[in-house]
Amino acid sequence: MRDTAPESAILARFHLVYRSFALDMDVSLPGRGVTAFFGPSGSGKTTALRCVAGLVRAQSGRLQVAGDVWQDESNHVFLPTYRRPLGMVFQDAGLFPHLTVFGNLRYGMKRAGAARNSIDPDAILTLLGIGDLLGRYPRHLSGGERQRVAIARALLTDPRLLLLDEPLAALDVKRKLEILPYLERLRDELDIPILYVSHSPDEVARLADHIVLLEAGRVVASGAISDVLTRIDLPFAFSDEAGVVFDVVVAESADGLTRLASTAGDLIVAHRLEPPGRRLRCQIHARDVSLTLSRHHDTTILNILPASVSDFARTPVDGHVLVRLTLKDGSGLLARITERSRQELGVVEGRALWAQVKAVALLSAER
Numbered sequence: 001m002r003d004t005a006p007e008s009a010i011l012a013r014f015h016l017v018y019r020s021f022a023l024d025m026d027v028s029l030p031g032r033g034v035t036a037f038f039g040p041s042g043s044g045k046t047t048a049l050r051c052v053a054g055l056v057r058a059q060s061g062r063l064q065v066a067g068d069v070w071q072d073e074s075n076h077v078f079l080p081t082y083r084r085p086l087g088m089v090f091q092d093a094g095l096f097p098h099l100t101v102f103g104n105l106r107y108g109m110k111r112a113g114a115a116r117n118s119i120d121p122d123a124i125l126t127l128l129g130i131g132d133l134l135g136r137y138p139r140h141l142s143g144g145e146r147q148r149v150a151i152a153r154a155l156l157t158d159p160r161l162l163l164l165d166e167p168l169a170a171l172d173v174k175r176k177l178e179i180l181p182y183l184e185r186l187r188d189e190l191d192i193p194i195l196y197v198s199h200s201p202d203e204v205a206r207l208a209d210h211i212v213l214l215e216a217g218r219v220v221a222s223g224a225i226s227d228v229l230t231r232i233d234l235p236f237a238f239s240d241e242a243g244v245v246f247d248v249v250v251a252e253s254a255d256g257l258t259r260l261a262s263t264a265g266d267l268i269v270a271h272r273l274e275p276p277g278r279r280l281r282c283q284i285h286a287r288d289v290s291l292t293l294s295r296h297h298d299t300t301i302l303n304i305l306p307a308s309v310s311d312f313a314r315t316p317v318d319g320h321v322l323v324r325l326t327l328k329d330g331s332g333l334l335a336r337i338t339e340r341s342r343q344e345l346g347v348v349e350g351r352a353l354w355a356q357v358k359a360v361a362l363l364s365a366e367r
């Protein structure tokens with residue numbers, strides 16, 4: 001059933017009450033890229049995803065995906081899971097152990113039914129790098145390979161939405177690092193949205209385009225990652241890892257350095273192997289940003305960006321403040337400085353100054 005053209009691809013409103021937990025969610029989510037359901041253990045991430053999947057039925061709820069209504073309790077509409085065109089992958093890949101990789105994938109294809117003509121299996125095998133694994137049984141695959149096969153099987157059903165519930169949680173660090181580039185490719189190349197449950201700040205910083213921050217069943221924030229990570233009213237703004245992410249493009253490499261272009265200004269980092277034009281994601285921690293009133297030329301710091309002060313807040317760590325800055329393209333940057341420096345420099349709302357970036361962390365793997 002089609003509805004009027006939606007502004008966002010996913011409109012999800014759920015109210016669900018368990019004995020000692022209530023989920024209250026009302027969000028609009030983008031129709032492409034990765035939306036992370038993020039929050040501490042027990043905040044309701046998996047419950048929210050299960051509501052989207054139709055695995056649990058919110059007493060009151062409405063879910064619309066790309067114009068199609070999957071649930072509308074006020075009109076007694078509730079599509080069961082098997083009628084929702086979605087792919088799901090959990091912590092445990094859930095492959096059929098008695099079938100080879102090919103057999104598992106063929107199962108996905110069968111589920112696609114009439115839609116399978118619109119799927120390009122070769123493109124999916126390439127996207128996930130599993131073309132050489134087709135004859136193997138799941139027990140002969142690494143944890144990362146199993147997850148990639150499970151994602152491929154889900155995509156072969158031709159879903160309109162991909163749900164990933166902590167797909168890396170059961171993997172060791174080495175396997176996680178191995179699979180992350182594939183998830184980045186899915187994010188960049190798939191036309192369908194991915195809802196991704198995680199409680200790992202690193203995974204979210206690396207993969208998410210949009211964040212739904214949950215706390216005790218309530219949505220504390222929902223927005224583009226660049227907006228949510230620069231909100232100084234949220235608890236994680238004060239963690240040691242607080243910082244922003246930027247999507248940048250490799251511009252050129254010379255003299256052992258690479259210039260990354262972004263609308264907020266160029267960033268210079270140690271030499272990268274990626275060719276010009278490659279999109280990368282980088283992170284700048286608040287602890288790595290210092291402020292000056294004039295542009296210093298007598299400094300070893302390479303990355304100095306013009307900025308203005310939006311606002312600031314005292315951190316729970318004695319004597320520090322977190323300053324939110326606006327860069328020339330309107331994007332945000334956080335700086336953690338001492339209250340004494342703030343007063344001496346006159347760092348107040350609207351003040352124009354320079355942000356000196358001591359370190360830029362590249363979150364994408366080199367390839």
Ligand SMILES: Nc1ncnc2c1ncn2[C@@H]1O[C@H](COP(=O)(O)OP(=O)(O)OP(=O)(O)O)[C@@H](O)[C@H]1O
Pocket residue numbers: 018019020021039040041042043044045046047048199
């Ligand atoms: N079927 C159920 N019946 C009753 N309570 C439930 C049920 N499913 C989940 N809960 C409770 O709802 C709360 C949220 O659980 P949920 O699994 O959604 O959290 P989460 O954020 O995904 O946590 P984690 O990161 O630990 O997986 C928890 O307190 C959990 O005990």
